[in-house]
Amino acid sequence: MNRAKRSEIFARFQAANPSPTTELEYETTFQLLIAVLLSAQATDRSVNLATRKFFPQHGTPPGLLALGEDGVADYIKTIGLYKTKARNVIKTCQILLEQYDGEVPDDREALESLPGVGRKTANVVLNTAFGHATIAVDTHIFRVSNRTGIAPGKTVLDVERKLEKVVPAPYIQDAHHWLILHGRYICVARKPKCPQCGIADLCEYRHKTLPT
Template sequence: MNQAKRTEIFTRLRAANPKPTTELEYASTFQLLIAVILSAQATDRSVNLATRKFFPEHGTPQGLLALGEEGLGEYIKTIGLYRTKAKNVINTCRILIERHGGQVPEDREALEALPGVGRKTANVVLNTAFGHPTIAVDTHIFRVANRTGIAPGKTVIEVERKLEKVVPKEFLHDAHHWLILHGRYVCVARTPKCPQCGIEDLCEYKQKTR
């Protein structure tokens, strides 16, 4: 795919959704971090349903630490891998309080040192909370990048690095939001909705649906 085509793709995605953001609900950088940790192998909707029940009253590192693993576990039972996630969240709260004054660090290395935080989670927090031009490659972005030809790659990290290289700078900050939403609602896994797609004529996927 040539650069002119990529530029037009992102121009159209921006025109359709000028200010994209995560669908996770949060009221602070800390709550965003926790929501993203909980969203691993789970839907944003299931995470939002759970966090609405405890964020208002316990949505701080101190508040969740006071709940403890069992207390938090009761709130997030409906989310996959909830026991592991409860343990990671509580340990993350403890580290944030002990090492970072209760604040979420604006630093990749410090973020990835937190339990339950990998590269993708760190990228989401750095981008959404701190405005860094990072790209958090999930299953949707991996599929869209490969299927459309925007940035094909065999691994998540390969796709991430290629996107950072080929996405025009003016679109870099919001690129992963546009690609996630496109993959979630239009370029879906089993039967992509090509007839409804705003970039269908630019996409290089050969098996387009009609």
């Protein structure tokens, strides 16, 4: 895919959605971190349903520590891997309080040192909370990047690095939000909704679906 096509794709994304953001619900950077940590192998909707029940009263590091691992687990038992996630949440709260005065660090290495926080989670927090031009590649972005030809790659890291290189600078800050939403609602896994797609004429997918 050439530069002109990519520029037009992101220009259309921007025109359709000028201020994209995560669909996770949060009020603080800490709550965003916890929500993203919980969202691994789970839907944003399922995470929001759970966090609505405990963020208002317990959405701080001391608040979650007061609940304890079992208390957190009880709130998030509808989310996959909830026992492991509850353990990571409590450990993360302890580290934040002991090493960072309860604040979420604006640093990739520090974020990735937290239990349950990998590169994707760190990228979401760095981008959404701190305004870094990072791209958090999840299954949606990986699929869209490869299927459309925007940034094909064999691994998540390949796609991330390719996107950072080829996405035009004016669009890099919001690129991963647009791509996630496009993959979640239009360029879906089983049968992409090509007739509803705003970039179908630019996409290089060979097996576009037809109106039904």
